[in-house]
Amino acid sequence: MLQTELAGVKLANPTILASGIMGVSGASLSLIARNGAGAVTSKSISLEPRKGHPNPVIVTYGQGMMNAVGLSNAGVKDSIPELEYAVKNAGVPVIASAVEFKAENFGPLAKEIGQANPALIELNLSCPNVGSEFGKPFSHDPAAAEWATRAAKRNTRIPVFVKLSANAPDILEVAKAVKSAGADGITAINTVGPGMQIDIFARRPILSNKCGGVSGPAIKPIAVKCIYDIYQETRLPIIGTGGVTTGTDAIEFIMAGASAVAIGTGIYYRGINIFSKVCKEIEEFMVKEGFSSVKEMRGIAHEK
Amino acid sequence: MRNDPMVTMKVARAVQENPSVKTLYFDYGLGAKPGQFVMLWLPGMGERPMSISYCTRERFGVSVADVGGFSSAVMKVKEGDAVGFRGPFGTSFKLGKEKAIALVSGGCGCAPLAFLADEALAKGKKAFYLQGARNKGLLFFTERMKKAGAEVLVSTDDGSAGKKGFVTELLREVLQKNKVDKICTCGPEIMMKKVVDISDEFKLPCGISMERYMKCGIGICGQCCVDPLGIRMCTEGPVIKKETAKKIVEFGKYRRDASGRRVPI
Secondary structure, eight states: OOOEEETTEEESSSEEEOTTSSOSSHHHHHHHHHTTOSEEEOOOBOSSOBOOOOSOOEEEOSSOEEEOOOOOBOHHHHHHHHHHHHHHHSSSOEEEEEOOSSGGGHHHHHHHHHTTOOSEEEEEOOOTTSOOTTSSOGGGOHHHHHHHHHHHHTTOSSOEEEEEOTTSSOHHHHHHHHHHTTOSEEEEOOOEEEEEOEETTTTEESSTTSEEEEESGGGHHHHHHHHHHHHHHHOOOEEEESSOOSHHHHHHHHHHTOSEEEESTHHHHHOTTHHHHHHHHHHHHHHHHTOOOHHHHTTGGGOO | OOOOOOEEEEOSEEEEEETTEEEEEEOSOOOOOTTOEEEEEETTTEEEEEEEEEEOSSOEEEEEEOOSTHHHHHHTOOTTOEEEEEEEESOOOOOOSOSEEEEEEEGGGHHHHHHHHHHHHHTTOEEEEEEEESSGGGOOSHHHHHHHTOEEEEEESSSSSSEESOHHHHHHHHHHHSOOOEEEEESOHHHHHHHHHHHHHTTOOEEEEOOOOOSSSSSOSOTTBOTTTOOBTTTTOSEEEHHHHHHOTTTTTEEEOTTSOEEEO
């Protein structure tokens, strides 16, 4: 009843671990799979290792959180064994998140990541904490996003999803551009902002990066609107993400047009078994409302 | 909705325990349990997980050893300076019906065990407080523990205080001569591995405090997950049972750095 599909990849249920959360090692990805996720996404991998920003990198504020981890990762060479471990042991599709800072670098990166044979590659074009060569994320510029997507697509046979940002002046222009470059699907949305929290006793911003991407329940309505519009415009498979904490949230995203939902910050509120909790809540709703498949609910909010 | 805000306040008391260890006290009812930690923030200097070494209803303390970088900056903190913390986070040492416990530390590992000793003694248990250090000058909390009523035993690598040798040898002697119901340990992993072996020999339960590189402290960044269980040392740890530690292949062998790469211990 909960099965869904993303560009030919079958998922037992529509909950996915979002990139940037818990995805440092093959072991942690497998742990999340054991807690009910239908697929798991690695932390964003770059060609070279990155230490990320100094602590503090995360701060909570009651309606969500802000993070500026700074895309820390072990680099593609040391990340391949972790991905391979997850592909072998997680028992669910593994999505490899990829990040680079020059559009053409997504080519060699996709090629190298492909060695680990993940089910999907997700291009992180939209992290708000780190600038690209243009000083702003690729996802703010349709031409740059298209170029990065094309570079990846030319170098791998694995389906490519592109993660977009609601911070773009026009997210639909970017969605159309990556579709024309051959993207197999879209993940929306990345963290919003960035935002800032100032400690009034220390008299300075808390995060070492001063600002960080806002996530959690506070950004959910923005995500729903973006998913709704992208579905209408592109009809591509969509991984909806941004504040999903309950089954109700997940169903809302699916009705807007998502085929699956990615959960990150929700782990903070409901624990690592949030995936099985959300699945149970979705199923209860489906039984009560007479739905028999996720596909039946997908995009239903557009029909009236 | 869950929230763990940064609490920033003036340091109530700053005590230089020895040339390389400083304890910062805050007048704040943290409500922590022994073994838990806070993310300690020096505005502009960084934020690190630090074990709670003292905790009452109205005051708590963290003890920091100078190992360079952030910890060197802590050495310069004075009373009245604004310092922040988030927490308490993580698991704690559990006390049950034990009549006597042995607390085994190496280096700065005595910090959470001193807090645990306070709690065990308040519950009427006997506490053997075993502390190992390279030399006499690096010991701290031994006077505090004697005053609290713990049986304090010390070992140093050079014999400048207590028994010359390893603290694990002291543990073996204590277990041979006394009835002990549980062991709790914190310190270098090589030492804790040895403590686990001894606890097996004497068929005793053993709690271990295992530290890993932490970023968020709240269980979402994944930086402190251990192989092959994937569990988070900030949330399912830092205090784990020896049965869990035995399943962690990296225990005593490797850890991950800020980027997530494996580095040998």
